[in-house]
Amino acid sequence: MRFLLAAALAVLLRAPALGDPPGAAPAPSGCVDCHLALGDDRVSPPAAAFADDVHARAGLTCADCHGGDPKAEDQEVAHDRRKQFRGKPGPRQIPELCGGCHGDAARMRQFNPSLRVDQLTEYRTSGHGKALAKGDAMVATCASCHGAHGVLAVTDARSPVYPTRIAETCNGCHGDSGLMAAHKLPSDIYAKYRRSVHFETLTKKGDLSAPTCNSCHGNHGAAPPQVASVANVCGMCHAIFADQFKASPHEAAFAEMGLPGCVTCHESHAIVHPTDEALADGSESKCADCHEPGTKGAAAAAAMYADLKRLRENTAAAKEQLRIEAEAGMEVSRIQFDLARADEALTKARADVHYFSPAAVEKAVAEGLAVTRSSREAATRVHAERQFRRKGLFASLGLIVVAIVALAAKIRDLERREP
Amino acid sequence: MSEATRSSSAVPDPAAAPRLSLGEWVRDRLGLQDLARLASKKEVPIHRHTIFYYLGGMALFLFCVQVATGILLLLYYRPSATEAFESVQYIMAEVPFGWLIRSIHSWGANLFVGAVVLHLVSVFFLKAYRAPREMTWISGVFLLFLSLGFGFSGYLLPWNELSYFATKVGTDVPAQIPGIGPLLSRILRGGSDVTGATLSRFYGIHVAILPAVSTLALGLHLLLVQKKGMSVPPSVERKGATRSMRFVPDFLLRDMIGWLIAVGLLAALAAFFPWELGRKADPFAPAPAGIRPEWYFLSMFQALKYLPAEIAGVPGETLGVLGFSLLAAVIVAVPLLDRGASRGKPSRLWDVLAVLVLIGAAVLTVLALMPPGKAAS
Numbered sequence: 001m002r003f004l005l006a007a008a009l010a011v012l013l014r015a016p017a018l019g020d021p022p023g024a025a026p027a028p029s030g031c032v033d034c035h036l037a038l039g040d041d042r043v044s045p046p047a048a049a050f051a052d053d054v055h056a057r058a059g060l061t062c063a064d065c066h067g068g069d070p071k072a073e074d075q076e077v078a079h080d081r082r083k084q085f086r087g088k089p090g091p092r093q094i095p096e097l098c099g100g101c102h103g104d105a106a107r108m109r110q111f112n113p114s115l116r117v118d119q120l121t122e123y124r125t126s127g128h129g130k131a132l133a134k135g136d137a138m139v140a141t142c143a144s145c146h147g148a149h150g151v152l153a154v155t156d157a158r159s160p161v162y163p164t165r166i167a168e169t170c171n172g173c174h175g176d177s178g179l180m181a182a183h184k185l186p187s188d189i190y191a192k193y194r195r196s197v198h199f200e201t202l203t204k205k206g207d208l209s210a211p212t213c214n215s216c217h218g219n220h221g222a223a224p225p226q227v228a229s230v231a232n233v234c235g236m237c238h239a240i241f242a243d244q245f246k247a248s249p250h251e252a253a254f255a256e257m258g259l260p261g262c263v264t265c266h267e268s269h270a271i272v273h274p275t276d277e278a279l280a281d282g283s284e285s286k287c288a289d290c291h292e293p294g295t296k297g298a299a300a301a302a303a304m305y306a307d308l309k310r311l312r313e314n315t316a317a318a319k320e321q322l323r324i325e326a327e328a329g330m331e332v333s334r335i336q337f338d339l340a341r342a343d344e345a346l347t348k349a350r351a352d353v354h355y356f357s358p359a360a361v362e363k364a365v366a367e368g369l370a371v372t373r374s375s376r377e378a379a380t381r382v383h384a385e386r387q388f389r390r391k392g393l394f395a396s397l398g399l400i401v402v403a404i405v406a407l408a409a410k411i412r413d414l415e416r417r418e419p
Numbered sequence: 420m421s422e423a424t425r426s427s428s429a430v431p432d433p434a435a436a437p438r439l440s441l442g443e444w445v446r447d448r449l450g451l452q453d454l455a456r457l458a459s460k461k462e463v464p465i466h467r468h469t470i471f472y473y474l475g476g477m478a479l480f481l482f483c484v485q486v487a488t489g490i491l492l493l494l495y496y497r498p499s500a501t502e503a504f505e506s507v508q509y510i511m512a513e514v515p516f517g518w519l520i521r522s523i524h525s526w527g528a529n530l531f532v533g534a535v536v537l538h539l540v541s542v543f544f545l546k547a548y549r550a551p552r553e554m555t556w557i558s559g560v561f562l563l564f565l566s567l568g569f570g571f572s573g574y575l576l577p578w579n580e581l582s583y584f585a586t587k588v589g590t591d592v593p594a595q596i597p598g599i600g601p602l603l604s605r606i607l608r609g610g611s612d613v614t615g616a617t618l619s620r621f622y623g624i625h626v627a628i629l630p631a632v633s634t635l636a637l638g639l640h641l642l643l644v645q646k647k648g649m650s651v652p653p654s655v656e657r658k659g660a661t662r663s664m665r666f667v668p669d670f671l672l673r674d675m676i677g678w679l680i681a682v683g684l685l686a687a688l689a690a691f692f693p694w695e696l697g698r699k700a701d702p703f704a705p706a707p708a709g710i711r712p713e714w715y716f717l718s719m720f721q722a723l724k725y726l727p728a729e730i731a732g733v734p735g736e737t738l739g740v741l742g743f744s745l746l747a748a749v750i751v752a753v754p755l756l757d758r759g760a761s762r763g764k765p766s767r768l769w770d771v772l773a774v775l776v777l778i779g780a781a782v783l784t785v786l787a788l789m790p791p792g793k794a795a796s
Contacts, residue, residue, distance in 0.1 A: 329693035331511035331518065389518075393690035400683045404676050411672050 030078065031062035031070050049150035058111050065089070065097060092132065094141040095123050122221035129221075131183075138179060140222075145169055161219075164203055166212045167193055192270035211237065231261030238262075244354035276312065279305035279353065303358040307365040308349055314372040315342045321379035330386055335378045342371040461645070461666035466655040471541035475644070476674040478538050480681060481531035482637070485569070488524040489626065496576070498622035500615030503578035504699040511696055522689035528570055530681065532715050535566045543753070543773055546760045547650035553754035555643040558636055560751050565633045570713055572625040578618060583700030584710045586621075587613045592723070595740040614702070653763050711787060718783035719743055746776070 035047035063070045067084035099120030123129040128139040152159035160169040171190035180187040201210035225233045235242025265286045277284040291297030345368025352360040497506040510517035548556035575586045594604035609616030726735035760766040
């Protein structure tokens with residue numbers, strides 16, 4: 001009984017680190033000192049990295065994950081299994097070890113009340129978690145993505161799970177052709193993603209809301225979206241397109257054919273900037289992949305393409321007219337401002353393609369064409385005004401020259417009269 | 420005195436007075452014949468530098484163009500941060516011949532400052548500031564400063580990006596004057612930064628204060644020119660008697676040819692290069708590249724850029740501003756400092772100094788106009 005009380009007291013004395021308020025100084029630990037002093041490449045770097053770890057900053061020590069006695073000066077005592085020393089946890093232990101705290105709402109509330117506590121539950125539903133449960137240890141666990149000892153907050157730009165770094169982190173395994181071949185998965189996903197509009201927006205434009213791997217696959221519950229749910233996943237950001245797709249004849253047809261929405265035309269990872277040519281019958285055509293020439297679908301695609309092309313060309317022509325006038329010094333900013341509505345109409349018409357109905361596209365295009373028509377008429381009036389100015393100038397200069405000649409004649413006449 | 424005037428003053432009998440045509444009546448009642456007599460007595464010397472006499476008339480003509488076009492612009496211009504840009508846009512695009520009036524006003528401002536500068540330079544080298552014309556010179560230099568004030572205050576009025584940021588830089592310059600500098604800058608801006616309050620202030624300065632002061636200064640300048648007559652350069656004076664022509668009509672007719680050429684030039688510039696409006700000022704946007712003032716401030720702008728941050732513990736910009744102020748004071752005081760010229764002696768030192776200042780200003784202006792990379796190298 002005495003022994004049990006003493007053990008309980010010892011646990012309580014060691015445990016305060018977890019019970020301490022956030023930000024408390026780490027409890028004294030001999031682990032780091034000893035492991036650093038060893039100068040062993042296997043044990044020293046983790047000890048050094050822990051200084052910057054988010055857990056260390058929250059007051060946790062090595063013993064909170066590895067167990068053992070951090071106060072003991074003797075290695076045997078410190079690594080005593082009777083003192084809950086676990087050593088280096090393996091892939092199978094890591095999710096449960098991390099989940100021990102991160103799944104405990106009461107405990108996590110002490111450190112970050114807004115932090116989610118369902119990571120372990122999600123992980124068990126993920127491709128990684130399921131494979132691990134089946135005994136496959138060559139899958140990602142918590143430490144694979146977050147790191148083991150230098151764990152940083154996800155909001156820290158240095159963290160491997162910061163939005164701009166996630167794809168690279170996933171590629172650490174998913175780019176390994178040997179590992180992926182063993183799991184019957186492709187290893188070129190990252191290369192494809194780098195070509196995508198999402199990668200460009202995220203890394204070149206610095207828009208952290210742009211999607212990366214976890215945005216579509218989930219982070220802890222990472223798994224490929226199922227065929228039926230692809231449109232829902234894309235629709236999280238592209239809500240209008242998703243609604244339009246659902247109202248289109250394609251939804252039922254795709255479901256019947258077992259085709260996923262969105263990615264059938266836009267690809268899954270190499271999602272490049274869509275062009276109007278996807279509707280045409282050239283090499284970039286998407287519609288022609290399914291709709292053979294002469295069919296109703298091909299005719300609809302051709303009609304939508306012709307409408308978009310007409311609006312695009314008319315807008316470009318109006319802009320060019322206005323550019324010429326602006327370069328000649330004419331004030332056309334108001335007309336240029338109005339013409340921006342044609343660009344808006346073109347954007348809307350392109351979006352309306354997702355109805356896959358020529359009538360919907362035609363309506364938006366008609367609105368844009370009305371704007372380009374009035375802009376071009378205005379540009380023509382500006383051009384006529386410019387010509388009028390030129391002619392007026394030459395007429396005025398003619399009058400000025402006549403007046404100068406008359407003055408010169410008068411001066412000469414005065415000079416002749418006076419000696 | 421005319422027949423009509425004599426009879427009306429002698430016998431107050433309207434029936435006995437001869438009938439006058441409208442023209443005769445106006446001339447009689449305004450006393451124009453007295454002015455005509457005064458003008459007929461004015462003579463302009465003829466020598467190899469006579470052409471420079473036309474610069475004063477040209478500056479006066481361009482000033483009148485600015486007044487006329489400025490009044491027309493006032494009919495549509497709205498002096499507030501929310502409406503100024505749009506009102507100028509409206510003038511340029513919607514008001515009949517608004518583009519012509521605004522472009523002539525903008526181009527005319529540049530030609531006007533150019534004409535005033537050339538007039539001053541020619542008067543300097545022809546030594547027309549010698550006694551007894553010291554006050555004519557001083558009032559003329561004062562008019563040049565007023566012209567620069569017109570240019571500076573008018574530049575902000577369209578409230579576009581370029582003028583906004585150039586005014587920010589420009590109103591920072593007086594702040595470098597030790598003591599009163601910050602207060603002066605605050606008074607100019609109507610606050611700590613360039614805002615709508617600055618625009619209202621500059622508008623008031625541009626259309627009321629400067630025109631009133633300029634009218635007085637111009638009146639004094641013209642009165643002095645009339646009273647003291649036209650100066651003959653010492654080099655011509657030493658050669659003895661010079662020929663002359665009547666101001667009216669001989670000189671005036673020649674002046675008018677110059678004015679007509681100026682009108683043609685302004686019309687051509689307005690038709691082929693309408694004055695750009697740019698984009699509306701956005702105080703929250705970063706300053707665009709290539710911000711610079713009008714050409715007549717470029718040399719000072721560039722010189723301030725070359726000054727080190729500190730010279731002997733004094734901020735470089737403060738020393739620069741004090742240097743420009745000293746130069747302006749020297750220019751004003753030239754007639755009093757150049758004693759030799761007053762005695763009819765050649766003043767080579769002053770000529771050399773003036774040439775050096777002009778070359779320096781020209782080089783700095785060219786450097787300021789060059790792309791940033793090239794100017795630095």
